[in-house]
Amino acid sequence: MALLLAACSQQELYGQLSERQANEMVAVLRIAGVKADKVAARDGKTFTVTTNPGDFSRAVEVLHDSGLPRDNFDTLGQVFKKEGFVSSPLEERARFTHALSQEISHTISSIDGVLQARVHVSVPEKNPLSDKPATATASVFIRHRPGLDMTQQVGKIKALVVNAIEGLPYDNVTVVLFPAESMPVVAKPAAPAPASIWGTDSFKPVVAIGAGLGVAALVLAWFLGWRQRRSASSGHALTVRNRASSAPPPSKSAHSS
DSSP, rough: OOOHHHTTEEEEEEEEEOHHHHHHHHEEEEEETTOOOEEEOTTSSEEEEEEOOOGGHHHHHHHHHHHSOOOOOOHHHHHOOOOOOOOOOHHHHHHHHHHHHHHHHHHHHHHHTEEEEEEEOOOOOOOOOOOOOOOOOOEEEEEETTTTOOOGGHHHHHHHHHHHHOOOGGGGGGEEEEOOOOOOOOOOOOOOOOOOOGGGGGGGGHHHHHHHHHHHHHHHHHHHHHHHHHHHHHHHHHHHHHHHHSSOOOOOOOTTO
């Protein structure tokens, strides 16, 4: 029952992931201080990443800033999979261009520090009436980790694209770099101070009553002491009077007789 309740309290982030993708996402989330787990699907081949409902927004933001989950790219085999239909030369050329873009984007995405990569290739159709070959162009978009200087890699990336596309001049390749925004640091809430009964509102009437009783006790003690001193003084005066009244009268002297 406890395991069932724990599973129900988790909210799904992404599903249909490979184990490698799930492990990478869970690691990134835990490093960022977000609790996350991976759950195997029934087929045993795919996985789901889950988190607490209260951390859902933060988890999505962390994964987005880290470029996760990574994009799935089509391979040449998937693009040119035969379906039994006859394709026109225009469709074949469009599919070939798309396949090249996907393959190059996938390769650039594997470079350390690259979070997201897109390659847009333009291969114009050859003009049969012109002797000049068609000149291709390529634009490369790269989103990389914040604080990483990738300007030293631009030449290598351009060379990679030029060698992958036939008839593409080096100067016709444009590489644009965009740093990702840094993730805001979320400070953990400070632990609440231990509750003190002296600072609670519910204890204030008790303090007032105690103070009143203390004052009353002091007044009563003073009154009892004053009364005791008065009684002692009255008793001493009475004793003196009694002694004076019981004393014998003075005897007459012989001179007076």
